[in-house]
Amino acid sequence: MSNEQKKIKVLIADDSAFMRKILSDIVNSDIQLEVVAVAKNGEEAYQKTIAYKPDVITLDIEMPVMDGLTTLGLIMEKNPVPVIMFSALTQEGALSTIRALEKGAVDFIAKPGGSISAVSVDLGQEIINKIKIAAGISLRKIKLPQIKTIPEIKPEAIKPSDNLSSIGKQYSAVRDRNAISLIVIGTSTGGPKALHEVMSGLARIPRTAILIVQHMPPGFTKSLAHRLDSVAKYRVKEAEQGEEVVDGNAYIAPGGYHMEAAYQFDKLKIQLSQAPLVNGHRPSVDVLMKSVAAIELQKVGVIMTGMGNDGAEGIKLMKDYGAVNIGESAETCVVYGMPKSAAQLGALDYEVPVDRIAGFIEKAIRII
Numbered sequence: 001m002s003n004e005q006k007k008i009k010v011l012i013a014d015d016s017a018f019m020r021k022i023l024s025d026i027v028n029s030d031i032q033l034e035v036v037a038v039a040k041n042g043e044e045a046y047q048k049t050i051a052y053k054p055d056v057i058t059l060d061i062e063m064p065v066m067d068g069l070t071t072l073g074l075i076m077e078k079n080p081v082p083v084i085m086f087s088a089l090t091q092e093g094a095l096s097t098i099r100a101l102e103k104g105a106v107d108f109i110a111k112p113g114g115s116i117s118a119v120s121v122d123l124g125q126e127i128i129n130k131i132k133i134a135a136g137i138s139l140r141k142i143k144l145p146q147i148k149t150i151p152e153i154k155p156e157a158i159k160p161s162d163n164l165s166s167i168g169k170q171y172s173a174v175r176d177r178n179a180i181s182l183i184v185i186g187t188s189t190g191g192p193k194a195l196h197e198v199m200s201g202l203a204r205i206p207r208t209a210i211l212i213v214q215h216m217p218p219g220f221t222k223s224l225a226h227r228l229d230s231v232a233k234y235r236v237k238e239a240e241q242g243e244e245v246v247d248g249n250a251y252i253a254p255g256g257y258h259m260e261a262a263y264q265f266d267k268l269k270i271q272l273s274q275a276p277l278v279n280g281h282r283p284s285v286d287v288l289m290k291s292v293a294a295i296e297l298q299k300v301g302v303i304m305t306g307m308g309n310d311g312a313e314g315i316k317l318m319k320d321y322g323a324v325n326i327g328e329s330a331e332t333c334v335v336y337g338m339p340k341s342a343a344q345l346g347a348l349d350y351e352v353p354v355d356r357i358a359g360f361i362e363k364a365i366r367i368i
Helices: 017-028 042-052 068-078 091-103 121-135 191-201 221-229 285-293 312-320 338-344 354-367
Strands: 008-013 033-039 056-060 083-087 107-110 181-187 208-214 235-238 249-252 258-264 267-273 299-303 324-328 350-352
Touching: 008 017, 008 042, 008 121, 017 033, 017 121, 033 042, 033 121, 042 056, 042 068, 056 068, 056 121, 068 083, 068 091, 083 091, 083 121, 091 107, 091 191, 091 221, 107 121, 181 191, 181 285, 181 312, 181 354, 191 208, 191 221, 191 354, 208 258, 208 285, 221 235, 221 249, 258 285, 285 299, 285 312, 299 312, 299 338, 299 354, 312 324, 312 338, 324 338, 324 354, 350 354
Parallel strands: 008 033, 008 056, 056 083, 083 107, 181 208, 181 299, 208 249, 235 249, 299 324, 324 350
Antiparallel strands: 258 267
């Protein structure tokens, strides 16, 4: 087979002729990629999906004739192809992006502000990398998979490791029987859809709070929180510096900020920082999970779909301090990277399909 036949075929859909040219040049600059067609609106994009059978589609959200969300729904229903959305850095654009990810888009890229000609080298490389990742995603994982029978959690199976880190435990000066339990969740590529599945299915557990890191740039996490708040039994919000972690709330790390939790004057509080990237990310799952590992509270760690290994060390440390840890299994992960890395460290007690995670969290909270 020739190199030409091995190239990843890309369809670019955007109503801007200039943007189509810029994106085409970026894609064609990589020897592994090839633009096979371009489209100026959603209807044309769908027709060219049928005609050219691309491996990956980049799809603008705002287009005439048929908008990006409508086009995405049609593609996912009739001719499923991995789709990467292009979104404007606006509140409306961010919310539309979250909805697109829930509908089956595998990832998104934020359009740069100002002149389109100012597309940076870094953004160009990000586009290339995300197309390559998308091309390797199995379409069956974008759709709801057939779920296997999963065993029940048994209390005797939960045994905290005695191989504790040298990090000292954090204690509040006053402990009481009503202290909250923490559910700590980390995810990346494919995460918004997975979070929607988990948060919409999770019962309101008394005396619990949730801390979430979703790899996402600034401007999008507030829309993610708003969307999850509309389907969850918890109050979901973007975390704020110094606020107290309270029962019934779920806190999402803001894009561009690391999130940690620590006791201050007997209250568990959120700490945000713009410290250097960790594992290439800010927010980082490792930063959050390491911060809560030694806090003397009942904890459940959850790591879901995503590229790379962010969160593996953090969730392992949580296990060392007695947390029950759950990973999303390979059969439903859009990208089985982060849970795989955690499993390889021996950090997970259970690996289950995404639609079983909420039930396992509920059972784990009851027995720890």
